[in-house]
Amino acid sequence: MLILQRNFILRNIAGFLMLFTFYMLCTKHLIYLGLLVCFISLGCMFELLSLAFHKKCGFSVPTLLVYCMSISLFYSTALSFFLKKFLPTFWLLNYNYVAFLMYVFCACRFVFYFKKRLLKKQIVTLTISHAAVSISTSVLKCAIKNLHKGKFYLIFPALCVIANDAGAYYVGKIFGKTKLFKFSPNKTVEGFIGGFFSVCILCLLGILKKCIKPNLFCIYVIFISSFIAPFSGFMASVIKRYFKKKDYGSLLPGHGGLMDRFDCHFMCILCVNYFIYK
Secondary structure (H helix, E strand, O other): OHHHHHHHHHHHHHHHHHHHHHHHHHOOOHHHHHHHHHHHHHHHHHHHHHHHOOOOOOOOOOHHHHHHHHHHHHHHHHHHHHHOOOOOHHHHHHHHHHHHHHHHHHHHHHHOOOOHHHHHHHHHHHHHHHHHHHHHHHHHHHHHHHHHHOOHHHHHHHHHHHHHHHHHHHHHHHHOOOEEEOOEEEEEHHHHHHHHHHHHHHHHHHHHOOOOOOOHHHHHHHHHHHHHHHHHHHHHHHHHHHOOOOOOOOOEOOOEOHHHHHHHHHHHHHHHHHHHHO
16 A cells, blocks of 8 residues: 555656656757657667567577667667758768668678577567667657647647546546456546546636637547547557566656656657648
8 A cells, every 4th residue: 555655656746747847848949849759759769679678588689789770770760850950961961871871780680690499589579679660760750740840739739648648547546447458457447538528628728728729630639639549558558568567667756667658649649740741
Protein backbone atom coordinates (compact mmCIF):
# COMPACT_ATOMS: atom_id res chain seq x y z
CA MET A 1 0.00 0.00 0.00
CA LEU A 2 2.81 2.40 0.89
CA ILE A 3 4.55 1.61 -2.41
CA LEU A 4 1.36 2.40 -4.35
CA GLN A 5 0.95 5.70 -2.50
CA ARG A 6 4.59 6.57 -3.13
CA ASN A 7 4.23 5.82 -6.85
CA PHE A 8 1.04 7.89 -6.99
CA ILE A 9 2.79 10.89 -5.41
CA LEU A 10 5.86 10.50 -7.64
CA ARG A 11 3.66 10.23 -10.71
CA ASN A 12 1.81 13.44 -9.86
CA ILE A 13 4.99 15.40 -9.05
CA ALA A 14 6.70 14.22 -12.24
CA GLY A 15 3.57 14.99 -14.25
CA PHE A 16 3.38 18.52 -12.86
CA LEU A 17 7.07 19.14 -13.61
CA MET A 18 6.69 17.86 -17.18
CA LEU A 19 3.63 20.03 -17.74
CA PHE A 20 5.39 23.09 -16.31
CA THR A 21 8.46 22.46 -18.51
CA PHE A 22 6.21 22.08 -21.55
CA TYR A 23 4.45 25.36 -20.71
CA MET A 24 7.76 27.21 -20.39
CA LEU A 25 8.99 25.87 -23.74
CA CYS A 26 5.70 26.85 -25.38
CA THR A 27 6.36 30.49 -24.45
CA LYS A 28 9.79 30.45 -26.14
CA HIS A 29 10.88 30.33 -29.79
CA LEU A 30 9.65 27.28 -31.68
CA ILE A 31 13.21 25.93 -31.94
CA TYR A 32 12.96 24.94 -28.26
CA LEU A 33 9.84 22.89 -28.94
CA GLY A 34 11.65 21.37 -31.90
CA LEU A 35 14.57 20.36 -29.70
CA LEU A 36 12.13 18.88 -27.17
CA VAL A 37 10.55 16.76 -29.90
CA CYS A 38 14.02 15.66 -31.04
CA PHE A 39 14.97 14.67 -27.49
CA ILE A 40 11.76 12.69 -26.93
CA SER A 41 11.99 10.94 -30.32
CA LEU A 42 15.63 10.00 -29.78
CA GLY A 43 14.89 8.79 -26.24
CA CYS A 44 11.98 6.65 -27.44
CA MET A 45 14.18 5.20 -30.16
CA PHE A 46 16.80 4.15 -27.61
CA GLU A 47 14.15 2.60 -25.39
CA LEU A 48 12.76 0.58 -28.30
CA LEU A 49 16.29 -0.49 -29.25
CA SER A 50 16.94 -1.60 -25.69
CA LEU A 51 14.26 -4.27 -26.15
CA ALA A 52 16.55 -6.04 -28.61
CA PHE A 53 19.27 -6.26 -25.99
CA HIS A 54 17.12 -7.33 -23.07
CA LYS A 55 19.14 -9.88 -21.11
CA LYS A 56 16.48 -12.57 -21.45
CA CYS A 57 16.53 -12.35 -25.23
CA GLY A 58 20.25 -12.94 -25.71
CA PHE A 59 20.56 -11.53 -29.23
CA SER A 60 24.12 -12.17 -30.36
CA VAL A 61 24.84 -8.95 -32.23
CA PRO A 62 27.28 -6.21 -31.14
CA THR A 63 25.19 -3.57 -29.39
CA LEU A 64 27.38 -0.73 -30.58
CA LEU A 65 26.94 -1.74 -34.23
CA VAL A 66 23.15 -1.61 -34.07
CA TYR A 67 23.16 1.68 -32.16
CA CYS A 68 25.54 3.26 -34.68
CA MET A 69 23.41 2.04 -37.57
CA SER A 70 20.22 3.35 -35.98
CA ILE A 71 21.63 6.72 -34.94
CA SER A 72 23.09 7.27 -38.41
CA LEU A 73 19.72 6.71 -40.06
CA PHE A 74 17.92 8.78 -37.42
CA TYR A 75 20.10 11.82 -37.88
CA SER A 76 20.44 11.60 -41.66
CA THR A 77 16.69 11.35 -42.26
CA ALA A 78 15.13 13.32 -39.41
CA LEU A 79 17.36 15.75 -37.56
CA SER A 80 18.66 17.33 -40.76
CA PHE A 81 15.04 18.01 -41.74
CA PHE A 82 14.71 20.12 -38.60
CA LEU A 83 18.08 21.86 -39.00
CA LYS A 84 17.75 22.75 -42.68
CA LYS A 85 16.46 26.24 -41.83
CA PHE A 86 19.34 26.94 -39.48
CA LEU A 87 22.39 25.44 -41.22
CA PRO A 88 24.00 25.96 -44.65
CA THR A 89 22.77 23.63 -47.41
CA PHE A 90 26.35 22.62 -48.28
CA TRP A 91 26.99 21.42 -44.72
CA LEU A 92 23.73 19.45 -44.59
CA LEU A 93 24.37 17.73 -47.93
CA ASN A 94 27.81 16.57 -46.81
CA TYR A 95 26.52 15.53 -43.40
CA ASN A 96 23.66 13.51 -44.90
CA TYR A 97 26.06 11.83 -47.29
CA VAL A 98 28.45 10.76 -44.50
CA ALA A 99 25.61 9.66 -42.19
CA PHE A 100 23.99 7.59 -44.92
CA LEU A 101 27.30 5.91 -45.80
CA MET A 102 27.79 5.09 -42.12
CA TYR A 103 24.34 3.52 -42.02
CA VAL A 104 25.05 1.44 -45.15
CA PHE A 105 28.39 0.28 -43.73
CA CYS A 106 26.79 -0.77 -40.42
CA ALA A 107 23.96 -2.59 -42.22
CA CYS A 108 26.46 -4.51 -44.37
CA ARG A 109 28.65 -5.31 -41.38
CA PHE A 110 25.58 -6.62 -39.59
CA VAL A 111 25.28 -9.45 -42.15
CA PHE A 112 28.60 -10.99 -41.09
CA TYR A 113 27.24 -11.65 -37.58
CA PHE A 114 24.42 -13.93 -38.75
CA LYS A 115 24.62 -17.46 -37.36
CA LYS A 116 22.27 -20.36 -38.10
CA ARG A 117 21.47 -21.17 -34.49
CA LEU A 118 20.79 -17.51 -33.66
CA LEU A 119 19.28 -16.43 -36.96
CA LYS A 120 15.72 -15.97 -35.71
CA LYS A 121 16.80 -13.80 -32.78
CA GLN A 122 19.19 -11.79 -34.94
CA ILE A 123 16.49 -11.10 -37.53
CA VAL A 124 14.25 -9.86 -34.70
CA THR A 125 17.08 -7.56 -33.59
CA LEU A 126 17.48 -6.18 -37.10
CA THR A 127 13.72 -5.74 -37.47
CA ILE A 128 13.33 -3.97 -34.12
CA SER A 129 16.26 -1.69 -34.91
CA HIS A 130 14.75 -0.53 -38.19
CA ALA A 131 11.23 -0.35 -36.76
CA ALA A 132 12.47 1.81 -33.87
CA VAL A 133 14.25 4.20 -36.21
CA SER A 134 11.40 4.28 -38.73
CA ILE A 135 8.80 5.06 -36.07
CA SER A 136 10.87 7.72 -34.31
CA THR A 137 11.97 9.46 -37.52
CA SER A 138 8.46 9.43 -39.00
CA VAL A 139 7.00 10.97 -35.85
CA LEU A 140 9.82 13.51 -35.60
CA LYS A 141 9.40 14.61 -39.22
CA CYS A 142 5.63 14.97 -38.84
CA ALA A 143 5.99 16.84 -35.53
CA ILE A 144 8.48 19.31 -37.03
CA LYS A 145 6.26 19.84 -40.08
CA ASN A 146 3.29 20.48 -37.79
CA LEU A 147 5.42 22.91 -35.79
CA HIS A 148 6.45 24.77 -38.95
CA LYS A 149 2.76 25.19 -39.73
CA GLY A 150 2.33 26.85 -36.34
CA LYS A 151 2.86 26.18 -32.64
CA PHE A 152 -0.85 25.55 -32.26
CA TYR A 153 -0.68 22.40 -34.40
CA LEU A 154 1.80 20.82 -32.01
CA ILE A 155 0.66 22.23 -28.67
CA PHE A 156 -3.11 21.73 -28.97
CA PRO A 157 -3.00 18.01 -29.94
CA ALA A 158 -0.36 17.40 -27.25
CA LEU A 159 -2.58 19.01 -24.58
CA CYS A 160 -5.54 16.92 -25.74
CA VAL A 161 -3.54 13.71 -25.38
CA ILE A 162 -2.31 14.85 -21.95
CA ALA A 163 -5.90 15.60 -20.90
CA ASN A 164 -7.02 12.21 -22.16
CA ASP A 165 -4.21 10.40 -20.33
CA ALA A 166 -4.85 12.28 -17.09
CA GLY A 167 -8.62 11.86 -17.28
CA ALA A 168 -8.36 8.16 -18.07
CA TYR A 169 -5.91 7.63 -15.20
CA TYR A 170 -7.86 9.44 -12.48
CA VAL A 171 -11.34 8.31 -13.53
CA GLY A 172 -10.05 4.75 -13.91
CA LYS A 173 -8.41 4.96 -10.50
CA ILE A 174 -11.61 6.12 -8.80
CA PHE A 175 -14.42 4.46 -10.78
CA GLY A 176 -12.66 1.83 -12.88
CA LYS A 177 -14.13 -1.68 -12.68
CA THR A 178 -14.44 -3.02 -16.23
CA LYS A 179 -11.14 -4.09 -17.80
CA LEU A 180 -10.59 -2.64 -21.26
CA PHE A 181 -7.45 -4.38 -22.54
CA LYS A 182 -5.96 -7.57 -21.13
CA PHE A 183 -2.35 -6.55 -21.82
CA SER A 184 -2.87 -3.31 -19.86
CA PRO A 185 -4.50 -4.36 -16.58
CA ASN A 186 -4.82 -0.75 -15.36
CA LYS A 187 -6.84 0.35 -18.41
CA THR A 188 -10.60 0.38 -17.82
CA VAL A 189 -13.71 1.23 -19.86
CA GLU A 190 -14.63 3.88 -17.30
CA GLY A 191 -11.19 5.44 -17.65
CA PHE A 192 -11.45 5.38 -21.45
CA ILE A 193 -14.74 7.29 -21.30
CA GLY A 194 -13.36 9.63 -18.64
CA GLY A 195 -10.45 10.48 -20.92
CA PHE A 196 -12.88 11.53 -23.67
CA PHE A 197 -14.82 13.83 -21.35
CA SER A 198 -11.55 15.33 -20.06
CA VAL A 199 -10.58 16.28 -23.62
CA CYS A 200 -14.03 17.77 -24.21
CA ILE A 201 -13.74 19.88 -21.04
CA LEU A 202 -10.27 21.09 -22.08
CA CYS A 203 -11.54 22.11 -25.52
CA LEU A 204 -14.62 23.80 -24.05
CA LEU A 205 -12.40 25.87 -21.75
CA GLY A 206 -10.17 26.73 -24.71
CA ILE A 207 -13.19 27.89 -26.73
CA LEU A 208 -14.52 29.99 -23.84
CA LYS A 209 -11.08 31.59 -23.42
CA LYS A 210 -10.99 32.12 -27.20
CA CYS A 211 -7.77 30.10 -27.51
CA ILE A 212 -9.42 27.53 -29.78
CA LYS A 213 -11.83 27.93 -32.68
CA PRO A 214 -14.73 25.42 -32.69
CA ASN A 215 -13.98 24.14 -36.19
CA LEU A 216 -13.50 20.80 -37.96
CA PHE A 217 -9.86 20.54 -36.85
CA CYS A 218 -10.89 20.86 -33.20
CA ILE A 219 -13.45 18.05 -33.56
CA TYR A 220 -10.90 15.94 -35.44
CA VAL A 221 -8.27 16.30 -32.69
CA ILE A 222 -10.83 15.48 -29.98
CA PHE A 223 -11.74 12.28 -31.82
CA ILE A 224 -8.13 11.27 -32.53
CA SER A 225 -6.80 11.98 -29.03
CA SER A 226 -9.74 10.22 -27.35
CA PHE A 227 -10.40 7.17 -29.53
CA ILE A 228 -7.42 6.58 -31.84
CA ALA A 229 -4.27 7.67 -29.97
CA PRO A 230 -4.87 5.30 -27.01
CA PHE A 231 -4.48 2.36 -29.38
CA SER A 232 -0.84 3.23 -30.00
CA GLY A 233 -0.50 2.96 -26.22
CA PHE A 234 -2.13 -0.46 -26.32
CA MET A 235 0.29 -1.56 -29.04
CA ALA A 236 3.25 -0.30 -27.01
CA SER A 237 1.96 -2.31 -24.03
CA VAL A 238 1.77 -5.50 -26.10
CA ILE A 239 5.35 -5.03 -27.34
CA LYS A 240 6.86 -4.56 -23.89
CA ARG A 241 4.80 -7.45 -22.48
CA TYR A 242 6.19 -9.67 -25.25
CA PHE A 243 9.69 -8.83 -24.06
CA LYS A 244 8.61 -9.37 -20.43
CA LYS A 245 9.24 -5.77 -19.39
CA LYS A 246 7.00 -3.74 -17.12
CA ASP A 247 8.23 -0.37 -18.42
CA TYR A 248 10.35 0.83 -21.31
CA GLY A 249 12.63 2.70 -18.94
CA SER A 250 12.85 4.51 -15.61
CA LEU A 251 13.66 8.08 -16.68
CA LEU A 252 10.33 9.48 -15.48
CA PRO A 253 9.51 8.59 -11.83
CA GLY A 254 6.06 7.05 -11.51
CA HIS A 255 5.62 6.93 -15.29
CA GLY A 256 8.40 4.66 -16.53
CA GLY A 257 10.29 5.59 -19.67
CA LEU A 258 9.69 8.18 -22.37
CA MET A 259 7.93 5.60 -24.52
CA ASP A 260 5.55 4.78 -21.66
CA ARG A 261 4.57 8.43 -21.43
CA PHE A 262 4.56 9.55 -25.08
CA ASP A 263 3.32 6.46 -26.96
CA CYS A 264 -0.16 7.96 -27.48
CA HIS A 265 1.34 11.21 -28.77
CA PHE A 266 2.93 9.35 -31.68
CA MET A 267 -0.37 8.38 -33.27
CA CYS A 268 -1.88 11.81 -32.65
CA ILE A 269 1.07 13.60 -34.31
CA LEU A 270 0.83 11.39 -37.40
CA CYS A 271 -2.94 11.88 -37.69
CA VAL A 272 -2.68 15.66 -37.28
CA ASN A 273 0.03 15.79 -39.94
CA TYR A 274 -2.21 13.82 -42.31
CA PHE A 275 -5.10 16.23 -41.68
CA ILE A 276 -2.94 19.30 -42.34
CA TYR A 277 -1.04 18.20 -45.44
CA LYS A 278 -3.18 15.52 -47.10
